[in-house]
Amino acid sequence: MMDPMAVLTVVATIALGPFVGGFLFGIDRKLTARLQGRYGPPIMQPFYDFIKLWSKSRISVNQSQMMYVYGYLLFTLAALCLLMLQQDLLMIIFVLAFGGVSLIMGAFSVKSPYSQIGAQREILQMVAYEPVLMLAAVAIYLKTGSFMITEVFEQSQPLLVSLPLIFVALLIILTIKMRKSPFDISASAHAHQEIVRGIYTEYSGPYLALVELTHWYELLLVLGIIALFWATQLWVGLAIALGAFLLEIVVDNVEARMTWPWMIKFVWTTGLSLCVLNIAAIYLIK
Numbered sequence: 001m002m003d004p005m006a007v008l009t010v011v012a013t014i015a016l017g018p019f020v021g022g023f024l025f026g027i028d029r030k031l032t033a034r035l036q037g038r039y040g041p042p043i044m045q046p047f048y049d050f051i052k053l054w055s056k057s058r059i060s061v062n063q064s065q066m067m068y069v070y071g072y073l074l075f076t077l078a079a080l081c082l083l084m085l086q087q088d089l090l091m092i093i094f095v096l097a098f099g100g101v102s103l104i105m106g107a108f109s110v111k112s113p114y115s116q117i118g119a120q121r122e123i124l125q126m127v128a129y130e131p132v133l134m135l136a137a138v139a140i141y142l143k144t145g146s147f148m149i150t151e152v153f154e155q156s157q158p159l160l161v162s163l164p165l166i167f168v169a170l171l172i173i174l175t176i177k178m179r180k181s182p183f184d185i186s187a188s189a190h191a192h193q194e195i196v197r198g199i200y201t202e203y204s205g206p207y208l209a210l211v212e213l214t215h216w217y218e219l220l221l222v223l224g225i226i227a228l229f230w231a232t233q234l235w236v237g238l239a240i241a242l243g244a245f246l247l248e249i250v251v252d253n254v255e256a257r258m259t260w261p262w263m264i265k266f267v268w269t270t271g272l273s274l275c276v277l278n279i280a281a282i283y284l285i286k
Contacts, residue, residue, distance in 0.1 A: 006085055013084045014077065021216025022046040024223075028249055035253040050212055056205035061110040068106030069207045073214045075099030080221045086149040089137050089225075093130075096221065099214070100126055103199065110202040118198025121186035124260045128267040129173045135275035139166045140228075142282050153231045160229040160240070162285075165278035167229050169271045171244055176267070177222045180252035185260050219245075 026043035033040025042048075060066045076099040082092045100122070107119035137147060143162055144151040152159060160167055176183045187198035203211055226244050227237035258266075 053209035071102030
């Protein structure tokens with residue numbers, strides 16, 4: 001029999017997640033516009049867009065494309081629920097990766113060259129950030145003695161104190177997951193690049209609405225992992241996550257998009273180096 005508290009947590013995550021995620025995306029669009037000297041849309045615009053997309057006709061290129069959209073949503077939502085239930089961090093990373101693969105397969109299932117190129121670039125992004133996520137999980141394991149997130153909350157000292165370089169590496173990953181410059185190579189919400197929507201080109205109507213909904217859940221998931229670095233006082237962790245979110249918006253508007261070889265080289269040299277150095281520091285301190 002399931003724990004009633006766990007059921008309530010899952011229901012609250014599914015129900016409230018879109019409101020928080022959509023609100024953050026609205027803030028993103030508003031601040032981006034102000035940084036560019038524009039007034040910008042209302043903060044509620046992502047919700048208006050979602051309702052408008054959901055009301056359109058259900059048109060898809062093929063049946064498999066629809067299934068991959070649902071897979072992208074369900075895997076991402078499952079990863080977020082696992083995080084909220086304080087489950088295995090390694091499992092969360094694996095489930096999130098399955099969601100990314102579903103999105104890629106959906107783009108490959110159509111013949112649009114823009115969609116195909118976007119899918120190829122999405123693969124390159126995963127190749128760049130997945131090793132960093134794995135090393136970050138290993139570092140947390142070395143510090144807490146477990147991959148379980150419950151152990152993070154039982155620590156007397158915040159993870160940020162002992163894993164500052166891991167934290168910086170995860171900020172780089174946050175930039176990629178939010179598809180912000182200089183790493184918005186597979187798709188862009190602000191027309192920063194030549195393929196613009198890229199991997200999302202052939203999605204429309206309710207299916208594009210589901211993709212946007214998944215982005216809201218995914219943003220909460222990544223920010224939730226950032227917040228774990230000060231889990232001893234959760235409100236401080238949430239403030240740090242919000243600060244990281246605002247920092248990404250600024251970086252997006254002051255940086256130009258880079259090429260995919262530069263992205264992989266930078267993430268592997270900088271991100272992996274930061275993780276390795278922090279892991280080495282843990283061993284030296286012991």
